[in-house]
Amino acid sequence: MNATLQEEKEYLEEIKEQLTLAIRRVDDSVRQFSDELREKKEYIHEHQSGMDEADMVAAGQSINRMAFTGEAAVGRKRRLFKLGQSPYFGRIDFAARKQAAAPIYIGVHSFFDEQRRRNLIFDWRAPIASMFYDFELGAASYTTPAGPQQGAIELKRQYKIRDGRLEFMLDSDVNIHDDVLQRELAKSSDDKLKNIVATIQRDQNAVIRNETASVMVIQGVAGSGKTSIALHRIAFLLYRYRETIRANDILIISPNKVFADYISNVLPELGEEHIPELGMEELAADLLDSRYSFQTFFEQVSALLDAHDAAFIERIRFKSSFEFLSQLNKYLLHVENNYLTFSDLRIGSTVVPAAFVQTKLRAYHRVPLLKRFALVADDVRAHVRNATGRKLSGREKSTVGEALNRLFRFNNVADLYRDFYCWIGRPELLRLDHSLHLEYADVFALIYLRLRLEGISTYDHVKHLLVDEMQDYTPVQYAVLSRLFPGRKTILGDVSQTVNPYSASSAETIERVFPQADIVKLYRSYRSTVEITAFAQRITPNPHIIPLERHGPAPAVLRCANQTEELAKIGELLAAFNSSGNQSLGIICKTLRQAEAVYQALQAPDVYLLTEESTVFKEGAIITTAHLAKGLEFDAVIVPFASAHHYKTEVDKSMLYVACTRAMHELTLTYSGELTACLAG
Ligand SMILES: Nc1ncnc2c1ncn2[C@@H]1O[C@H](COP(=O)(O)OP(=O)(O)OP(=O)(O)O)[C@@H](O)[C@H]1O
Numbered sequence: 001m002n003a004t005l006q007e008e009k010e011y012l013e014e015i016k017e018q019l020t021l022a023i024r025r026v027d028d029s030v031r032q033f034s035d036e037l038r039e040k041k042e043y044i045h046e047h048q049s050g051m052d053e054a055d056m057v058a059a060g061q062s063i064n065r066m067a068f069t070g071e072a073a074v075g076r077k078r079r080l081f082k083l084g085q086s087p088y089f090g091r092i093d094f095a096a097r098k099q100a101a102a103p104i105y106i107g108v109h110s111f112f113d114e115q116r117r118r119n120l121i122f123d124w125r126a127p128i129a130s131m132f133y134d135f136e137l138g139a140a141s142y143t144t145p146a147g148p149q150q151g152a153i154e155l156k157r158q159y160k161i162r163d164g165r166l167e168f169m170l171d172s173d174v175n176i177h178d179d180v181l182q183r184e185l186a187k188s189s190d191d192k193l194k195n196i197v198a199t200i201q202r203d204q205n206a207v208i209r210n211e212t213a214s215v216m217v218i219q220g221v222a223g224s225g226k227t228s229i230a231l232h233r234i235a236f237l238l239y240r241y242r243e244t245i246r247a248n249d250i251l252i253i254s255p256n257k258v259f260a261d262y263i264s265n266v267l268p269e270l271g272e273e274h275i276p277e278l279g280m281e282e283l284a285a286d287l288l289d290s291r292y293s294f295q296t297f298f299e300q301v302s303a304l305l306d307a308h309d310a311a312f313i314e315r316i317r318f319k320s321s322f323e324f325l326s327q328l329n330k331y332l333l334h335v336e337n338n339y340l341t342f343s344d345l346r347i348g349s350t351v352v353p354a355a356f357v358q359t360k361l362r363a364y365h366r367v368p369l370l371k372r373f374a375l376v377a378d379d380v381r382a383h384v385r386n387a388t389g390r391k392l393s394g395r396e397k398s399t400v401g402e403a404l405n406r407l408f409r410f411n412n413v414a415d416l417y418r419d420f421y422c423w424i425g426r427p428e429l430l431r432l433d434h435s436l437h438l439e440y441a442d443v444f445a446l447i448y449l450r451l452r453l454e455g456i457s458t459y460d461h462v463k464h465l466l467v468d469e470m471q472d473y474t475p476v477q478y479a480v481l482s483r484l485f486p487g488r489k490t491i492l493g494d495v496s497q498t499v500n501p502y503s504a505s506s507a508e509t510i511e512r513v514f515p516q517a518d519i520v521k522l523y524r525s526y527r528s529t530v531e532i533t534a535f536a537q538r539i540t541p542n543p544h545i546i547p548l549e550r551h552g553p554a555p556a557v558l559r560c561a562n563q564t565e566e567l568a569k570i571g572e573l574l575a576a577f578n579s580s581g582n583q584s585l586g587i588i589c590k591t592l593r594q595a596e597a598v599y600q601a602l603q604a605p606d607v608y609l610l611t612e613e614s615t616v617f618k619e620g621a622i623i624t625t626a627h628l629a630k631g632l633e634f635d636a637v638i639v640p641f642a643s644a645h646h647y648k649t650e651v652d653k654s655m656l657y658v659a660c661t662r663a664m665h666e667l668t669l670t671y672s673g674e675l676t677a678c679l680a681g
Contacts, residue, residue, distance in 0.1 A: 005169070008159075012087070012166055015105075015120060018113065019084045026077040033070040037063065079109045079271050086161045087111070088121050089198035090132045093155035094140065101154045106132050108197060109271055124197045125209075125239040132156070133205040158198065185526055185550055185664075191619055192265040196228050203522065208233045211240065213518035217470070218492035219507035220520075221545045222536070222661035223527025226492040227631060230466055231266040233490055237464060238272050247273035249463040251485070253280055255297075255472065257615040259631045280473070287447045287456060287480075292414075294438040297472065298612045301499050301627055304651050305591055313502050315429050319441040320474040320503035322512055328445060328476070331420045332452050336369060339409050347384045347396055356383065357407070368455035373404045380404070413450045417442070420449075441503070444477045451483050463487040469630060471498045471505055478505070478513040489514070496540045497658050499627045501650045524548060527633055531555060532660070532667050538679050539657045555660075555667035557642070557675065566640065566672050567601040573638055573668055574604060574621060582666070585621040586634035588659035590646055592625050598640055599623045626655035629662050637663035640670050647676035 044051070044059050051059070088107035095101035104122055106129045111121040122129045131140045131153060140153045158180050160167040170179060181199045200208065207229050210216060216233075220226040234250055247267075252275055254260040260277045267275055281296050288294075295303075303312065318324055340361070342354040360379045364372040380400050381392055392400075410416045414436060421430045431439055438446065450456070465485040467473070470493030473481075481489070491510060498504035507519050523544045525533055529552035533545065560566035570587065577585045589595040592611060599609040602623075610617075610624035617632070639659045647656050656678050660667055669679075 008157075008169060009166055012161065012164075015087050015111075016084060016164055018120060019080055019087065019111065022111070022114075023077060023080045023084070026073050026080065030070060030073045030077065033073065037070065080111070082271070083107060083109055083111055083121065085163055088161070089159055090124075090129075091155070091157045091159070092132050092140075092153050094128070094131065094151055094153055096149055096151040099151075101152075103155075104128055104132075108195070108269075123239065124200075125236050130205065130209060133200050134202055160198075181526075181548070182550060185548065192262050192617055193228065193231075195266050195269045196225065196232070197270070200232065201225075201524070203520075203524075204229050204232075207520050207522075208236050210518065213488070215489045215491065215514040215517040217507050217510050217514070217517045217519045218490070218522065219470075220492065220494060220522030221525050221542060222494055222497060222657075223525040223533075223633070224494075224522040225526055226494070226522065227263060227468055228266070230468065230490050230492050231263060232270070234275060234464070234466065235267060235270040235272050245463050247275050249461065249487075250275050250466065251459070251462045251464075252277040252466045253283065253468070253481075254278070255280070255469045255630065256612065256628065258610060258617050258628060259468070261615065262617040262632055280477070284443045284447060286458070287450070287484075288443070292436045292438050292443075292446070294443045295440040296612075297440055297500075298627060300440040301651070302591065304500060304502070305655070308649065311428075315431070315439065316441045316500070316502045318426075318429055319445060319476065320505075322475045322509060324445070325448075325475040325479055325513075327424055328420065328448060331423055332449070334423065335416065335453075340407050341409070342407065345380065345400070345403050347380070347392070347399060348388070350384045350387045352380050352383055356380075357404070361407075368451075368453055370408070370453045371455055373407070374401075377401050377404045413446060413453060416453070417446050417449055441474075444474070444480050448476050448480050451480060456484060459484050460486065465489045467491045469493050469497075470507075470510060471495045472500065472503070473505060474503050475505065475509060475513055478510055482513060491517075496542060497630060497661070498654050499630065499651070499658065501654055527664055528661065528667075529665060532663050532665075535667060536657060536660045539653060539660065552665045555663075555669065557669045557671070557679070559675070560670060560672045562672050563641075566670050567598065569670050570598060570638060570640055571602055571604070573670075574602060574607065577621060577636055580636070582635035584619065584634040585636045585638070586629055586632065586662055587621070587623040587638045587640065588626050588629050588662060589623070589640055590626060590652060590655050590659075594641055594646075595623050595625055626659040630658050633662050633664055635664050636666035636668070638668050638670065641672075642669040642676050642679070643671040644674040644676050647678050652676075653678045 040059070040063055086107070088105040090106040091103055092106070093101040093103050105120065106124050107121040108124060109121070110119055110123040110126065112118070113120050127142045127144060131142050134140070135153055137153050137156060139150070141148045141150045156172050157169060158172060159169045160180070184199050204225055207216065207218060218226050218229065237245060238247065252260070254263070254277050256279060264274070267273070284294065300316070303309070342358045344354050345352040345357065357376060357380065360376045361372055364375055367375065377400050381397060384392060384396070384400070405411075410419070414432065418430060418432065421427045430442065432442065462485050464487055465481065467481065467489065470491045472493070495504060495506045507521070511517055511519060524546045526548050528536070528547065529550050530547045531552055531554045533547035535555040537545065558569060560569050574585070587598055589598060595609060599607070607621045607623060608618040610622050610628055612628065637659065639656065642656070647653065656676065
């Protein structure tokens with residue numbers, strides 16, 4: 001063993017010892033807290049009769065304080081314990097100007113040596129740790145409250161420590177060493193998405209640590225780490241702004257529950273609490289006060305996959321356009337200018353001139369229209385009070401309210417929405433029957449009208465919004481999000497991975513809704529082998545994509561004589577997976593019907609069918625649809641029924657691209673009949 005390795009091993013043992021001592025100290029203080037808490041409770045119990053209300057409140061507060069401190073100690077213990085397993089993953093020896101170099105160890109959390117009053121491990125989010133990601137050996141700098149600290153990195157080292165044991169270490173003289181990244185990516189994926197702190201790349205680090213963007217749009221190719229980066233960005237913001245932002249101030253809008261479960265590990269792995277999460281449809285139901293039933297996005301896409309209905313596509317296309325949002329905005333102006341009828345109001349013997357009401361209503365132009373009537377009613381009441389020199393009777397007060405409500409010709413948003421289509425001369429674009437069941441394309445348009453006319457402030461508390469799969473949301477949806485969430489936003493996705501090409505948004509479309517957005521584009525793909533990435537390029541080419549140099553078997557396209565033989569083949573592939581070293585397999589179909597057919601045919605134990613109703617991500621082998629698999633990844637992927645019969649339209653092609661790009665190491669397609677033309681390249 002060379003001297004450096006020996007030194008590092010000794011240092012690791014020393015740190016582990018320090019951590020053990022620190023855990024013991026926390027244990028002692030937790031014990032002390034719980035003893036004090038018990039004594040306090042006993043004291044209160046015994047002296048209850050002699051205590052007045054103020055004493056009780058004070059005692060309650062002190063108990064809460066103790067419990068809070070106790071909880072913080074338990075959290076600290078959890079973090080220390082985790083550090084004991086893997087205390088650090090990186091080290092840089094940094095020499096600040098005119099000073100000798102000092103080692104800086106970087107880990108998932110910081111560890112402070114109370115006795116010597118110095119940091120033994122720095123949190124990866126600390127400003128000084130940013131140099132590990134941003135610089136090679138030589139000149140380097142980081143920001144401090146007093147300005148940039150210049151200096152030089154004299155050594156850069158990476159470690160893999162697992163269960164307290166040093167598995168390997170590497171000195172690197174270039175950026176984060178490719179070897180370590182390669183080792184990480186070559187591993188099989190056994191479970192949910194993982195943290196990537198040890199191998200964050202420079203361009204990714206810039207996105208994670210960006211503090212200036214009020215809206216950040218990340219357009220990145222499949223497997224470029226968008227979701228991972230966005231979650232690390234949240235962890236960074238929680239650390240950087242720990243005084244002002246808490247986990248509860250953040251909201252993740254996720255495409256479905258399985259995805260939400262799939263990403264749920266990353267932040268706790270980084271020591272952060274669970275972040276509230278909401279599906280787009282849950283948000284819609286909430287904003288419509290559950291007054292309307294509506295088609296879901298899954299149902300819309302399934303309908304498109306089932307049949308080619310030109311009128312349905314036309315409705316979706318129009319309502320996904322920027323033009324539609326502009327028309328809605330113009331219509332709102334039209335409503336304001338034309339749908340209010342002003343006349344003099346007679347309250348008792350007082351006449352309130354129409355011009356008075358009109359001026360008042362205009363003065364509140366910043367308030368949503370339907371909210372203005374109540375404000376103007378107060379003004380009218382005050383006017384009448386001044387004119388008569390007396391208080392108004394209850395009856396007179398309600399007469400004012402009723403008269404003002406009559407100024408506006410509509411009393412519900414659905415009627416206005418219907419009227420909008422007459423106004424643009426396209427009534428055929430709305431399918432809304434009396435049961436008020438909305439098509440998915442209408443859901444957010446109706447919400448937008450409601451938002452503009454009534455105002456909604458339920459989500460004002462959210463300080464940071466994260467939206468994944470941005471390509472699936474339309475300009476109207478973004479206009480709603482923009483008004484609903486005034487705080488900062490991180491929006492990410494990939495235009496090539498749309499499941500509905502008729503409603504897809506690009507980064508440029510989103511930029512039109514958020515002109516202030518910082519747009520970042522990521523082209524390096526980390527998930528799949530070079531062979532799989534090249535194969536997926538045959539479906540949707542992207543000349544800019546840069547696959548990470550990692551090789552594996554070429555994807556296989558297996559021809560079968562008929563469907564029975566195809567299902568038998570999939571059974572064989574499943575058996576081969578079970579005896580391979582791979583941990584996860586995704587059998588990804590175009591539709592749920594196909595997925596159910598494969599599931600029935602295989603009848604294999606330990607194979608799960610993932611549907612729209614599923615709420616958790618399962619390990620091992622799963623059968624699902626491309627729509628649901630979006631955002632997930634598997635060691636090996638099988639795409640059944642890749643025939644010309646099943647994959648022929650634009651929507652089918654999108655599904656095939658999503659399915660193939662889920663594979664990390666192995667990809668197999670099966671078909672019978674003629675092979676799909678989507679693979680023609
Ligand atoms: N810097 C990195 N170090 C190690 N692994 C990384 C890095 N960046 C990304 N990865 C890995 O690449 C894979 C893809 O990441 P992620 O799912 O975040 O990408 P994505 O862009 O959201 O993908 P998609 O849009 O295709 O769903 C994950 O396994 C992730 O851990």
